[in-house]
Amino acid sequence: MNKLSKDEIEKRLLNFPDWDYYDHAIHAEFEFDNFKDCFSAMSRIAFECEALNHHPDWSNVYNVLTISLTTHSANGVTEKDFKLAKAIEAIVEPEED
Incomplete structure (x- = not known):
C-alpha cells in the first residue's frame, strides 16, 4: 500500500470534516x-477493523472516542486508512432517511 502525499490526504479530508491530519x-x-x-x-468498529485487517490507535474516556489512523508498514496515511475512516463514519454518524 502506497503512502499518500500531504496534498492527496488534504484533498481526501474534504470528504471527512470530522478528521484532521497531523x-x-x-x-x-x-x-x-x-x-x-x-x-x-x-464494538461495531472493531468488526470493520477485522474485516479490513486494519486496526486503529484509539482510546475511550467515558463517552468520548479518539481515533488515529495510519498505515504503519507505509509509515504514513494510505488508502486503507480512508477506507476504515469511511466505515467508522458510517457507524458513528449514520445517514438519516
Whole structure:
C-alpha cells in the first residue's frame, strides 16, 4: 500500500470534516451520549477493523472516542486508512432517511 502525499490526504479530508491530519496520521474524536453508546460504537468498529485487517490507535474516556489512523508498514496515511475512516463514519454518524 502506497503512502499518500500531504496534498492527496488534504484533498481526501474534504470528504471527512470530522478528521484532521497531523503526525503522519488522520485523527478524529467522537462524543456520544454515554459510555454504553461509545462502547457499542467501538464494538461495531472493531468488526470493520477485522474485516479490513486494519486496526486503529484509539482510546475511550467515558463517552468520548479518539481515533488515529495510519498505515504503519507505509509509515504514513494510505488508502486503507480512508477506507476504515469511511466505515467508522458510517457507524458513528449514520445517514438519516
